[in-house]
Amino acid sequence: LETVTILSCFCQAMFTGSMCEAMESQVPLNGIEAPVMELLLNYAYTSEITITKSNVLSLLSAANLLEILPVRDACCQFLHKHMDANNCVGIHCFAETHACTFLQKEAKDYTLEHFKEVVQHDEFATLSTSKLIEFISSDDLAVSDEKCVFQAVLKWLEHHRDSRKDQFGKVLEHVRLPLLNPYFLHDCVESLDVIQQSSECQQLVEEAKLYHLLPDRRHELATARTKPRLSSGIVDVIVAVGGEDDKVVLRKHGMVVSGSNILYLAGGESPDGRASAGMWKYDPVFDGWMQLADMNVPRSELGLVMVDGMVYAVGGWEGSTRLETAECYDPATNTWSFIAPMKLAVTSPAVVSHNGYLYVAGGAVLEDGDGIDKVQRYDPKTNTWTELAQMLIPRSGAVACVLQQKIYVIGGWHASTENTNKVECYDIKSNRWEFRAPMIEHRYRPGVAVLNDKVYVLGGEEGWDSYHDTIECYDPVSNTWGMVSDMPSSRSWLSCAALKVKREVLMGRKS
Numbered sequence: 001l002e003t004v005t006i007l008s009c010f011c012q013a014m015f016t017g018s019m020c021e022a023m024e025s026q027v028p029l030n031g032i033e034a035p036v037m038e039l040l041l042n043y044a045y046t047s048e049i050t051i052t053k054s055n056v057l058s059l060l061s062a063a064n065l066l067e068i069l070p071v072r073d074a075c076c077q078f079l080h081k082h083m084d085a086n087n088c089v090g091i092h093c094f095a096e097t098h099a100c101t102f103l104q105k106e107a108k109d110y111t112l113e114h115f116k117e118v119v120q121h122d123e124f125a126t127l128s129t130s131k132l133i134e135f136i137s138s139d140d141l142a143v144s145d146e147k148c149v150f151q152a153v154l155k156w157l158e159h160h161r162d163s164r165k166d167q168f169g170k171v172l173e174h175v176r177l178p179l180l181n182p183y184f185l186h187d188c189v190e191s192l193d194v195i196q197q198s199s200e201c202q203q204l205v206e207e208a209k210l211y212h213l214l215p216d217r218r219h220e221l222a223t224a225r226t227k228p229r230l231s232s233g234i235v236d237v238i239v240a241v242g243g244e245d246d247k248v249v250l251r252k253h254g255m256v257v258s259g260s261n262i263l264y265l266a267g268g269e270s271p272d273g274r275a276s277a278g279m280w281k282y283d284p285v286f287d288g289w290m291q292l293a294d295m296n297v298p299r300s301e302l303g304l305v306m307v308d309g310m311v312y313a314v315g316g317w318e319g320s321t322r323l324e325t326a327e328c329y330d331p332a333t334n335t336w337s338f339i340a341p342m343k344l345a346v347t348s349p350a351v352v353s354h355n356g357y358l359y360v361a362g363g364a365v366l367e368d369g370d371g372i373d374k375v376q377r378y379d380p381k382t383n384t385w386t387e388l389a390q391m392l393i394p395r396s397g398a399v400a401c402v403l404q405q406k407i408y409v410i411g412g413w414h415a416s417t418e419n420t421n422k423v424e425c426y427d428i429k430s431n432r433w434e435f436r437a438p439m440i441e442h443r444y445r446p447g448v449a450v451l452n453d454k455v456y457v458l459g460g461e462e463g464w465d466s467y468h469d470t471i472e473c474y475d476p477v478s479n480t481w482g483m484v485s486d487m488p489s490s491r492s493w494l495s496c497a498a499l500k501v502k503r504e505v506l507m508g509r510k511s
Helices: 010-015 034-046 056-065 069-081 088-097 101-113 129-136 146-159 161-172 182-189 199-213 215-221
Strands: 002-005 048-051 234-241 255-259 262-266 279-283 288-292 303-307 310-314 326-330 335-339 350-354 357-361 375-379 384-387 399-403 406-410 413-415 423-427 432-436 447-451 454-458 461-463 470-475 480-486 495-502
Touching: 034 048, 034 056, 048 056, 048 069, 056 069, 069 088, 069 101, 088 101, 101 129, 129 146, 129 161, 146 161, 161 199, 182 199, 199 215, 215 255, 234 255, 234 262, 234 447, 234 454, 255 303, 255 310, 255 495, 262 303, 262 310, 262 495, 303 350, 303 357, 310 357, 350 399, 350 406, 357 406, 399 447, 399 454, 406 454
Parallel strands: 447 495
Antiparallel strands: 002 048, 234 495, 255 262, 262 279, 279 288, 303 310, 310 326, 326 335, 350 357, 357 375, 375 384, 399 406, 406 423, 423 432, 447 454, 454 470, 470 480
């Protein structure tokens, strides 16, 4: 037991001010046990109260009802001190019921941090569906792998299977099935009766299987379920490569693309201004670069994109020649081969892939760099190009990305005197473009990446020799842009991609 000495506010809380009890000659105290009331009355006169494991919950409830805040806070501190894996879930729910925000947060944090131990105790199995979802949906859930989470929700299900099986689909939605080992997914998850009997569960398993079967489309399949938990040691990052500003040329006019969590860099200009045919790859597992086979044609200001495991290089400059040629790199053989040329030669196009197709939007066709509004789509299955609906405005030096099954084209050079902040969105099914909210700043030749269902645009040029170091973020739900951070240096012509890397790499250490 513990004895806590604190100032009394019982009488003041109960019989002064505007509370209705102040006007009554008799005040019923429903729901308060006599021994607890006796402790509170003694506290009112002595400013002392004895808190034990057997009375702390009743005391906290009564003190909260009677607005005796010092006693309530003392009870919260007592529970916090005696918290463990056996009682943290119950303490969290109790604190939430009584609006004890500090204790509620501390108990939740404890549950998340000690989840593996918590699930072994009876309290875990008594969680409501909504409360279970609150815990397992958290990025802060400390587990060695997602298998721990799946096994925990199965244990919860079996505690009251008949009443909970209809809710299991809602629960499974917050288990990150794509992060499960594919053999465990196939051998131990897919065949379960509760999965087979629910179309909702089957869809979630199918989503996870596609994530493993199509590693080069993972950027299209990204959801909250594909995001690593913080305890995994893996973090989602945006990598920015190369670029130029008014002082330094890093790697100029090259492009990067990611696939299967590998970064590929191709083309650009060498220091003497000649176009490069070189290609490299970066593997975050080893935190190192490797040189690969050169392209068939040197290219600067090209478009680079990955489609179903193959890297495609399109357009660009070779010296003073604007290219309509395109070529494909096969990582399995480390070789390049030409594909059908584009219908129109372009430099500085916006390129992106979706659902097995390659899209080339805009680009420059004249010496002044003015953009076009044409959109070309390449089908690798038939080796053919098709023109699609034109964009709403012409652009060169714009960037493109896929978000929620739609293609976004952002920024660029709109006319001979104007960099633009305009954003438009292409609906693939209807073959139509429509404007979205404009960026805060005008950006020509920025970088772009999609992370956690948001678009990030980095750097770019405002005007001649006016470079940005800012980063904007687009939220498709609210259709709004916001400034989120600054880069270490201002630059345009940078190229960006989202990767999953070990936290040690970010700290400058190899694992």
